[in-house]
Amino acid sequence: MFDEIVAALSRHSGVSDWTVRRRVSHGVQLYAIGREIESLRAVTTETYDLDVFNDHPFPRGDAAPTVGGLPVTPADESGAPAPAIARGVAGIPLALADRGRLQHRIDDAVLMASLVHNPPYALPEPAAYPDVPLEDPSLSPAPAMERAARDFADQLWGLVDREAGVCLSAAELFLRRTEIELRNSRGIHATAATTRVMTEFVLLAGGEGSEEAEHFRQIEVRRIGDLRLSESVAEAANFARDTLRAETPKTRTGAVVLTGDALAPLFDAFTFQASASAAYNKFARFEVGQNVSGNRPLAGDPLTLHSNALRPYGLDSHRFDGDGVPGRDVLLIERGVLRARHATQRYAQYLGIPVTGEPGNTEVEPGTAALADLLRGDGPVYHVVGFSASDVDPITGDFGSEIRLGYEITPQGVRPIKGGSVSGNVFAAFADARFSAEVLERGAYRGPSAIRFAALRVSGEA
Amino acid sequence: MTTPKTTTKQQSTVNAVSRALRDQYGFLREIVAEMERSVPYASALVSGADGVRLTLRDGEQQASRREPRHGIVLTASNGAFIEEEASSSTDPDDVRRVARELAGRAGTRAKARANGTALQIDPGDPLDADFATAIEQDPAAVPLADKLARYEALRQKARGLDARIVQAMLRYADGSELKIFVNRAKFVTEVLRRVDLFVQIIVSDGTQRRYDWRRIGGTGGLELLELSDADLEDLRDTTVALLTSRTVAPGVYDVVTDPGVTGVLAHEAFGHGVETDMFLKHRARGAEYVGKQVGSPLVTIMDDPTVPHGYGSYFVDDEGQPATPTCIIKDGILQRGLTDLNSAMRLGIPRSANGRRESFERKAYARMSNTFFVLGTHTPEQLLESLDNGLLLCQVSSGMEDPKGWGIQISTHYAREYRGGKPTGVIYSPISITGYVPDLLHDVSMVANDFHLHPGGCGKGWKEYISVGDGGPHLRTRVRIG
Structure with a gap:
């Protein structure tokens, strides 16, 4: 679908420039209540985001071209003459279901872009991209994710069991691997693979009678090991126990x-x-x-x-x-x-x-x-x-x-x-x-x- | 109980879109039937969205289409837990393949919970229906150029109201959300139309910047997005007044809440606190208080997805349950919670229509729709005249729940001081309200007879964002302010 989008944008006379981002993602979500799995989900998506640019004269009849009431001037506000050409951009997300109506969606984007009038700016040119590690290799291929999610749940239950006076209320784990591909009309073609790991867990501390207090913890990282689950559970358990006996501060x-x-x-x-x-x-x-x-x-x-x-x-x-x-x-x-x-x-x-x-x-x-x-x-x-x-x-x-x-x-x-x-x-x-x-x-x-x-x-x- | 004119069903209109959805997704009946040969319960939900967003301000205009979030989620219960596969592909062949894989996998897992019981999911009463929001001025029928001209003119009007205004921003959004829910008892299509308008102005006196905003919107068409000259002048007046705002002294105050603050109070105090998935997790103290007094007898709180034009309105929830009002608190007594399918089934309580998802990519939870205090008998003026030394709390900016500890945090943009029942002209900003929910509700001493519902967004913790409405009348109560 990426090539079809690029081809349609390239041949459209109303498209002055374009940027297309594709994200292909697979994720696993695990939800636990106490020591039971409540739900297990797998999510697979492929989405496209387009920025479609249209350069056009400022609307006829504008004595002094303005954008939102301000005269359009060069970026450094040096007082140079206002440019005669405005740049409009429309952001268009596309889903797989849009494949059959690609031309219509791009025509719509061009129309939108032709109606907004902004000072021109150029798109970036190809450049060298830094090699930043962003991916946890243990989360691919896809079956590894469900194993990792179940291992996480087992580890979490074990760690909570070690803590006195607390129990697990609920936990959620989201694992997601995304491949990003970006192209633009200036020749950029860049790719990146990333992972994100997000967990929420809630510990309950019980006191005398029915008195209880909770501590909610949310952690988001790139690699599952960076959750530092042992340290996080220990700290959260302390906080839950302390919340149970906490009092209102003085003004x-x-x-x-x-x-x-x-x-x-x-x-x-x-x-x-x-x-x-x-x-x-x-x-x-x-x-x-x-x-x-x-x-x-x-x-x-x-x-x-x-x-x-x-x-x-x-x-x-x-x-x-x-x-x-x-x-x-x-x-x-x-x-x-x-x-x-x-x-x-x-x-x-x-x-x-x-x-x-x-x-x-x-x-x-x-x-x-x-x-x-x-x-x-x-x-x-x-x-x-x-x-x-x-x-x-x-x-x-x-x-x-x-x-x-x-x-x-x-x-x-x-x-x-x-x-x-x-x-x-x-x-x-x-x-x-x-x-x-x-x-x-x-x-x-x-x-x-x-x-x-x-x-x-x-x-x-x- | 006095109820606002908000509990009648929205008018539904079956249109060509509904028919097209039935044609396109009729195959889901077979998919569900096929899956149920392997698992005791299956369902399918297709969701999608489209619409336009505009952002206009000095020096910049932006136009975009909404994030489509088009996809399908297939649900299967294996007897022990609920398993789902979500995909952005709704191609019938892809859906059949995913359904086979899911049913096959779920069918081989444990068939019962750890306690030996198996989940029994009731598909609900048969329902074969199409719903659509009734609208007067269809946003899709108004050319984009006309929308840009209309809202840029409105923005310019706000921008020109005072020389101290350094920026005026306007955001407009219209959207169409499609949903098709199928299980063995139901085939439902829903087309929700939602509009939203936000105007913000920023003023400067040369040493500081202050801002204020107005936001209107709901389920419906452009007829909901009328801001009058008086509305804009009021916005200018409050924003300019904020340049001379003071810092409030910490303490406990008698207050009157405007309907926006009232709504967030309902939402945070006994909205999140009665989402029954929180009951299952032992995270909601409210679970122990059903049938008990939790507030003043003047307090009645509803959650109602059938409110006409409510921002959080819908016809059927994301698990196929037809929308109906739920009375959460009646005359100060907690009645019941808001359920999703899973929590209602596990708790053994009747379902309410509150199973909602951020999108097909996310799980359904028990979530609010339009949550509000029901109106009382006094006029708003009577509430304000009763403030011997207190504050009118205005323009809510955020809120946070604490269902376990029954704490509450609400931030409002400003408060107006009242002495002897009259405004002193002193304005305080910002305002942080904290407190213990039962104290706050027990201290409700007057409830006004006005009613406003505001558009809003709601997260579950820090994620799972959905559209909701909050509101009610002016209330008089007592709160701690920092």
Whole structure:
């Protein structure tokens, strides 16, 4: 079907450029309730995504060509004359069922593209692609996946059995291998094979009477071995047992240390603000060369953040992005100052900055303090290991999240806490933050395993 | 119980699409019959989607077709568990091959559960029917150029309302979702039509950026997507007001929730908490409270996929169960849960029509449709006038459930301060609400007689996203805010 699509696009007079991505995927999904398999599923898909470009004059009658009310100007806004030609693009997904109506679908795409008017930009040309390992070879051929899923269930049941006071509520495992093939009208023909492994499991801790508490854990990696199931089950069991005796925290403003799942989502706001699309669409709050915490004096460790698509088996690693731009490692923020924006092919040209492609994994330079030191303090320190949902506004930086589990640490001892919320502004908070020397690698995040913020609001009991 | 005008069945219209689906997928009856020679129960679900999406803003226009997600899932019970094969190929020869492989494999597995019992799946009452959303203005009949012109004009109108607006973004989507469900008792086709409009403006005072949005939509046609000049001016006013918003002091507040916040409260508190797959997993405290008081007698919560124009409405769920309303809480007493086929069968309780899938690629779970508080007797103004020192919580932005601990997290974009029953003009942003669900529901002291249902999306944990509606009237209660 790929060749038929390419042939149809190549011969269509209304198609100025094109990109086609094919994804062929096979996956196994295992669902368990307690010690029983609830469901076993196999999923096989083949899908195509097309970007169909149509170059056309700006609509007749426009005295000054505009796009969405703005004059169309070259990307560097140098004041050069507006281009007479607009570029429209239509995104068209195709399923196997579309095979018999390929021409109709492409005609429809051309019509859509001819009706949207954007500043022109060029597609990427062929390039050398990095050899980033993204595939777990143990998950192919297909029968190996079901064996791996069943082995996973057996291992999980065994590990939970070793833990006192907890049992498995439920577990899900998704194994998926995908072959990606990308071609464009400029001659790019790139391929990649990737695997993704995702598990969710819930442990229940039982107390006196009918009292119970749970801990939910979701992990997504490229290789099944990277689940580090033994370590994850042990930690989750501890968290489930601690949740059982956790109490509501006291309302206060003070030192809060975030670790584990509570930590990584904070950086999404920085990655968003560092994007060329945010700048182009006027969402960005800081420019290249500016401090990401505004004019607040830096009182803690400065933030240095990379977007790295090249880390072996990183969840957001890639050989090439959706346009066919090679993956790379980009320094976005250095010692608290925005150094560069990550920019896709389109927005890079709109802003006149280097193309970096879609963002990769978030990598943050660790600090020098040991976690144990970050958890010490004269007053109470709240150590949050999990929020119910991490809710960071990428435009304003405001956040507020319910504590699913944390610990109040005082000279008198450590007490588990849950409920209440932690709130603040992420850009302001990083002006006074200290990073641990210990490193955590989880999902698409690699960086300090703990960050201590000097003063965040905790809302709980009076 | 006072119910809103929302519990009548949607009008169904059999059209040419339904007939074409029957012609194309009639062979599935034979496939199911063939599979049931090897396994005690089999079914097939074909799903697909199509539609247009537009994104318009300063300096950029985007147009795309929706992700098609066209494919089939075949289901077989082997007596011990449910086994499925999903494929993006719906070619009859491919489907027959996959069905043979699945039935063959399932037929050779264990025939009973670990406790010695075998799963007994009831295919339900016979049903041979076609359903389609009734629409007035068919999005497919409006040329794309006209849609672009209409919505770009709307966006420009919003963009020009204030000099402090630095960006205005509009997203439009229409969609047609097709479904064919077949088991030995049923052959059902369904064509759902859904529309969605989102307008966001961003303002700047030179030192900060603030934003607000309006989202409307539902099952139906373009007639649902009318935003008036007054709506846009209200959007401008709240967005500009957010430039002077303050940080709220943590504490416990008397509050009135707007219908959007009310809806997410229903959704998170006793929507997810009564999905009966969570009962099976011992993850829902609500399982122990069926028949017991869990909230104020003023609290009645429904889940209803038959709400006309509801964003989460449908005619039949993804496991063939015809849509009917479910009363979750009546007068403060928990009535029952929302079921998928598997959990209803294993728990031995009657099914509700809540077996839903993100797509053919994903498993069916017990999921909500349109979840809402039923209206009361006071006017919204009476609720606000009763706030001696409190907050009107507006514009919900997210929520998260905790069915085991009965905790709740809801984020709203802002809150308006009320003193002596009057707005002070002070606006706080953002607002994080946390609390213990029974406390929050027991503290419901007034329920208004207005009713609005909002379009939304819902995940199960962090995945399995589906379209839902949430809503209800204004409520007065008491919550902890951070």
